[in-house]
Amino acid sequence: MKVLKFGGSSVAKPENIIKIKNIISKYNDPIILVVSALGGVTDLLLEAGSLASAQDQSYKKILSTLEERHLSTIKELIPVIGQSKVLSKVKSEFNILETLLEGAFFIGEITPKLSDKIVSYGELLSSYIISEYLISEKLDAEFKDSRELIITQKLNGKNVVNFTKTNANCSAYFKASKKKVIVCPGFIATSEEGVSTTLGRGGSDYTAAIYAAAIDANILEIWTDVSGMYTANPKMVKQAKAIPHISYEEAMELSHFGAKVLYPPTIQPVLSKGISIVIKNTFSPDEEGTLITKSKNEKGKTVRGISHIGNIALLSLEGPGMVGIPGISKRFFEVLSQADISVVLITQASSEHSICVGISANDVDKAVSIVNEAFEYEIERGRIKQVIPEKDLAIVALVGDNMKSHQGLSGKMFSTLGKNNVNIRVIAQGASERNISCVINENDVKKALNALHEEFFEENIKQLNLFVMGVGNVGAKFLEQIKEQRKFLKENLKLNIRVIGMSNSRTMLFDEKGIDLNDWSTKLAVGQKADKVKFLELVNSLNFRNSIFVDNTASEEVSNTYSEYLGNSISVVTCNKIACSSAFENYSHLKSLARTYNAPFLFETNVGAGLPIIDTLKHLIASGDKILKIQAVLSGSLNFVFNNFNDQTTFHDVVKQAQEEGYTEPDPKIDLSGVDVMRKILILARESGNQLEISDITNNPFLPEESLNTANNDEFFASLVQNEAHFQSLYTSAKKSDSKLKYVAQFDDGKASVGLQEIPKGHDFYNLEGSDNIVLFYTERYPNQPMIIKGAGAGAAVTASGIFADIIRIGNF
Known part of the structure; x- marks a missing residue:
């Protein structure tokens, strides 16, 4: 016999319930089918009860909406010929529910017993409707009220399951039943006094686990709206993937830290008996899902999942009066326990000077008040500091059974977060080393989960x-x-x-x-x-x-x-x-x-567009070399201009061509005035470890004063035409000495300069073609024969490739 549980999202709509019928129709073994209330109904019942107790008549509107939803579900699922009985039964139940809510309205309050009674109708109605639908579809099915099987008793003021009576009831009933499908409501039970009670958070999972343990089922299937337990929350990490196989302990750790597929306490009955659990997707039933078993040792797998809890606050109890004083921790946790405040994370300094705990942010104001009151004596005497909370936090955890046998996981985790500027407020790691947890700012959760998932699961992409x-x-x-x-x-x-x-x-x-x-x-x-x-x-x-x-x-x-x-x-x-x-x-x-x-x-x-000039310089410095002198042609645009300018062209036309082909800045005067080259040699000097300002660089301009003083491009180009004779004279002078004009930047002995020079034959700069750049690094290791970097130093494509190369460098950090 198998136990299948379908949650609220799986029974939210008639078409979803049809999917359930199609799923269970394929099973040959007898099935116990545990169902939750229709999606969202439990919250609406709680709201209706709250409104009624506040004597707010709007509870009636909620009740009417709920009734219409259930009746329309019946009409969509069950053929007309079979609707009458079901509609009558559901309407009768809503009449009772209305009476209960009216009672809360008239007395102006709602007791825990009355609340349990009201909320129980969600599962009662959904399970009855589903059982009748399955019968109408000719399945061998019947309805069984869980209140007749699961018995609770009071323990420390809370309802807990009496397993002796419950197991006896379940064993007797399920063994005697000959039906193929037995539909049971989840979440609800009956006290020893015969009063309706509920099983609390995750109650439907708990119901299914109780039944599975009671009959020694070979498997418990939990059907939900996701295909198993994921390596991370798929809503926040798009690359997250379902975990095929995981241990009970790993599953409970992940569930504790926010994986909402399971609520850890609910699986205790099957865990103690070693019954396997499988998480399946109602909407993708053919997907493998996640199998949860007693142990899972998969070689090479360390971190199995990454999870988080949001809405966390930190409370820190600290002060010199804590050191060496027995009982401080006991008092601290006792105060929180008595106020029904759950502690989700604990860390304590080895000096005993402080204890820090993580709690739900919803409880923080109450917690601060009661802790400060409990330690009022010590606070007044300065032995313990007043507790001040930290809010807007979240816990992120790595989970995996095999983490304890692998070194460096904590370092890898914290390094990954640090690289992405995720500040870690608190760190906690249990003795089992099954999880490593840290507290971070809630705004950083998505970034942290994605960064960690990328590091541990995405094949290093x-x-x-x-x-x-x-x-x-x-x-x-x-x-x-x-x-x-x-x-x-x-x-x-x-x-x-x-x-x-x-x-x-x-x-x-x-x-x-x-x-x-x-x-x-x-x-x-x-x-x-x-x-x-x-x-x-x-x-x-x-x-x-x-x-x-x-x-x-x-x-x-x-x-x-x-x-x-x-x-x-x-x-x-x-x-x-x-x-x-x-x-x-x-x-x-x-x-x-x-x-x-x-x-x-x-x-x-x-400097140099796509040429690895700065990168090479960095490596020289990092390796202990020292720059003695730099000589360079660093302007691709100026090299293009002077390589194409001669007595058969005009300077204006060549500069215009350089601008149109993208070799110059949008304002070509930046290039021709030498400002651009001054910036480049300044950057190289600074990257060499020198402290220089742009004003420290000597600029020997070749442009006439008239051109330098122009206000816009039109004026600038007009001035080039007017001063053509000046430019021709520069060319003629170089030609006479069998030299070429090159705009040279130089850094030597702490001083930098830029200017047009006549370069003779045999010089490294003489045959520099097109828009190429060249840099000569004279260093302690290269004092006579410099290190030379040469190549295209201008143009959109090579500049883009240089940017691209920097992106790749960052990717490889």
């Missing part, structure tokens, strides 16, 4: 969540590269890159599931109005793990937001040179934030 500011030439190429490489990165580098938000100067777009990069421009065009402050607020409110802000702009305003992102453990990747070439104090502050909040701040593309 790391999800990176990008927020992209600027989708022009560089930004568009960057998005295209992500789209093209996504599959490769997932398969080969175990990186799953999603773009969650993006913005241009006009509109912005967010999608928590990831923006489809096949038509992002269409969606962005109709997105909400761009707002840099709101963009930052949305990024912070989403609070995703592994978040990266990508700045593809040249905006100072955007660069000023970096500290906000880094301070919230959001990494920053940028091709915008303004932040790193701003005041040294700001540059240093950003680097410090990145270290403090474990949020990488990468800006490889600030």
Whole structure:
């Protein structure tokens, strides 16, 4: 004989009840079918009782709604010819229920006995209707009232099951019954005095477990709306998956920490007899579900699930008067126990100076009051501090039988949370080492669960969540590269890159599931109005793990937001040179934030676009080398200009071409004035360990004063035409000495300079083609023959690839 229990969601609608009939029709063994009240009915009955006791007539509206729902369920399930008897019975029961509620209304209160009586109608009605439906479908079924089988007795003021009488009743009845399906209401029982009682939270599961243990069933099946116990809450962790097989202890740990499929006390009857439990999905009956057995030792499996309890508050009892004083802990827990306050987590300092407990936030005000009252004497004398609660917290727990035999799990857990800026308030680990728990801010729960699930269950595939500011030439190429490489990165580098938000100067777009990069421009065009402050607020409110802000702009305003992102453990990747070439104090502050909040701040593309210049420099410094001198051509745009300018062209036309092909900044004067190169050599000097400001760099301009003083691009290009003779003279001078014009940046002996130079044949810079960049690093290890980095140093595609490379670096951290 099997015991099957179907919860409220499984019997919420007539079509769901039909699914139950289809499921049990496939069984050959006799079945005890335990059912809950129709979904939501128990809460409505409690509300009706509360309203009636408050002498609020609106309880009648709830009663009417409940009656109509049950009657319509009968009419949908049972053929017209068989409805009369069932409708009459249900209406009769509602008349009794109405009388009970009227009683509460007239006396203006509701006793526990009366409340139990009222609430019991949810299961009584649903089980009777379902039994009659099954009979109408020609199944060999009957209804049996659980109140005739399960007997409770008073123990310490609470109703508990009298298993001696209950087991005798169940054994006698179920052995004598010849029916294939026996439908029983869950949750309800009868006291030894013959009064209706309820079994409390998880009561229907408890009913099913009592029956299974009483008849020594070979299995207990609990049917619900999910396909078993999951590695994490699937509503919060999309990648969560059902656990095929798990032990009783693991299941109870997960259930205690928020996995609502099971309520731990309810499975005690079957646990003591070693009866297996299977969790199945009413709506996907063919899925495997989760099998729960006495033991499950699966090699290689350490953490079996991640769960959490929300709405937690912490109470800390601390003070010098606790040290070495026996009985303090006893008094503390006794006070909470007497107030019926459950403690869900305990941790105590080895110094005995403090005890910290986690309780439901609903009980915190009462707890604070009674604890402070109980220790009033010690508080007044300064021996114990007044208890002050911490609220808006949650407990996150790793669960697994085999965790005790594996080292480093705690470190791995806390390191993962730390990397994602999840602050851990309290840590607790039982002696069994079956769970490792910590208390965190409730706002961080989703991020914590996803980060931990990714670490322990997702085959080391790391999800990176990008927020992209600027989708022009560089930004568009960057998005295209992500789209093209996504599959490769997932398969080969175990990186799953999603773009969650993006913005241009006009509109912005967010999608928590990831923006489809096949038509992002269409969606962005109709997105909400761009707002840099709101963009930052949305990024912070989403609070995703592994978040990266990508700045593809040249905006100072955007660069000023970096500290906000880094301070919230959001990494920053940028091709915008303004932040790193701003005041040294700001540059240093950003680097410090990145270290403090474990949020990488990468800006490889600030110098040399996609060339690994800064990365190479970092490795040289980290390995103990020292930079002696840097010589470089760092402007791809200026190299392009002077490689294409000669006596057959005009300087104006070449600069215009460079702008149109994306080699220059939108304002080409930034490049030609030397400001852009000054920023680059400044960044290299700073990354070499030197404290310089932009004002410390000598700029030897080649542009006429007239061009430097222009107010806009039109004026600037007009000035180039007017000063063509000046530019031709620069070219002629270089040609005469068989040299080439190159715009060179140099850092030597703590001093930096930029300017146009005539480079002779044989020099490393002489044959630099197109828009290429070149850097010569003279170091203690490379004093005579420098380390040379050379390649394309401008263009949207190579800059985008440099940004992409920084993203991958973060993914590999």
